[in-house]
Each structure stands twice: as C-alpha cells, then as structure tokens.
Amino acid sequence: MLARLKAFFAAEAASSRQGNHESHELHVAAAAMLVQAAMSDGQVDPVERERIAVLVERHFGIPNAEVQEILRESESRAEAAVDIFSFLRVVNDHFDHDERIMLIEMLWDVVYADGVLDDYEANLIRRISGMLGLTDVESGTARKRVLARRENGADDSDATHPLDSGQATDQA
Template identity: 30%
Template sequence: MSESIFDRITAFLGSKSAVQKVADDPVLTAELLLLLHVALADGKTEKSEYAAILRIASTDFGISPDEFSEVAEYLKDFGYETSSEQAALAFADVPFERKVMLLRHLLAIANADDDLDPKEANLIRRTADLLGVTPEELHKSH
C-alpha cells in the first residue's frame, strides 16, 4: 500500500520544530496562511474555527496544538503582507488532490461555527478559481 502525501509530509516534518517545518515548506506556509485568512475573513474568529485549524494542523501536518501558537506568531511575522491570492499561487505546481484538500480544509474552518459568512465563501471561491478546481470537483469523492 502506498503512502499518502500526508503520511510523507508527516514523516518529513517529524524531526524539526514546528516553526522550522513551516519555514522550510512554502506550500505548508501558504496553506496555514490561507487557513488563518478564512478564519479571519468575517472579522471575527470563533473558538470552533480555531479548534478546526488546530485539528487540521495536528492531524494533517504534525503540528501539535502546543506548538501552534509559535507557528501562528511566525506566520504573523512572515505573512503579514501576503495576500490570500499570493498564498494560493504557492499551490500552482502541487497535485490536484492536494489542491482539493486545501479547499476542503478551508470549507471545514469556514463552516466550523455553523455560519458560512459571505466573505469566507468569497475567499474560498476565489481560491478555488485560482487553483482551477470547480465546485463539482471539490464535492466529488476522491
């Protein structure tokens, strides 16, 4: 059975500090920035949205909740001038399945508070357009 991309990412990230893992991986940095951007798109961050970010960071990227505050500080310092569009462009050369996973993560965070704000929906829609993923492809089982 072949390893999933997330198994390989987790194995690669295993020996470095969380901040170093993020700093060394532009696509991971871009994804985490986008996750934070969607959580902040409506002007407020609900606890449920932050919990969703922590869960995704932990389960998919091996960043523990205890380490995430340091990662968030790094992202704040590093990405304060990075727009959502610029972050999405980091995904230009990644496999299609990885693009779909990013969009599903964004949807999970936007829906975590049971209130999909129009600003969150717009950010996800623009990101999907930049990545070349249609709504049908996003909702199809892969």
C-alpha cells in the same frame, strides 16, 4: 571536472536547505490561507482557530507544539498580508491536484467551524478554488464531505485520534 564537483556540492547543499525549511513555509502558507478564510467574516472565532490547529496537525502530521508555532506565524502573516496571492503561489507551486482539493476541504471545514457560513467566506473559497485550478464541482464535493461529517456528528476534534484517514480524504 572541477565544475562538476562544484555543481554536485551546490545541488547537495540546496537540497539539504530545502527539506524542513521548505515544508515549514508550505505549512505556514496553507495555515495562513485557513486563517484568512476564518478572518473573512471579520473575526477569527476561538472555535475556528482550534479547528485550524486540528486540521494542520491532522493533514500535515505535525506535532502539536509545532502546530502552535505555525499557527502563530500564519496568523501574523495573514494579518500583515495585503492579499492571499503570496500564499496561493506557494501552494500552487508545491501542492498537487489532490492536495489542492484537500486544502479546499480544509477551508470549508474552517468556515463551518463556527456553525455559520458567511457570504464572504463562501466567496473567498470559490475564488481560491478557481485560482488553485479546481472546478466548482470539486469545491462543492469537498464542501459536501465536510457537511456530511458535521451532519453525522463525526467528532474528529482530537487530532491525535482523527477520523479514519480514508474517510477524511476520500475523493468521492
């Protein structure tokens, strides 16, 4: 009986610790991947940084003040990281298939933010897609959705007034 009580309280403590801390770490890992994609051409343009903030706010429903904190932390971690694998592991452990596709779409969105797709950026996204268990077709479809929004002049840069949520996440 005592063992069951200890197990119960240990499980309760673990679940309460995981809540916000775990989601914060997940958001930082995903944002760090976006930062690394922006850095893959040698620099993070201000337009790419702003796009990352908008995407994090829109897709994760995070208030702007917290987005700025996540962005600072993710930039610091991305700059210090030797590779992207630690961030990939966090995402692979917590994102389902559709969320992984959403992340690839976010990556395409960031690398197109400055209007130029660099070969290093495209290569990075292709490698990340494979490591997330996504096909080239799924990545290509996500890329096409981003390009279609850009061609249609859809301006969703204000995350408090994003595009129709169905349009932003459709899995065509």
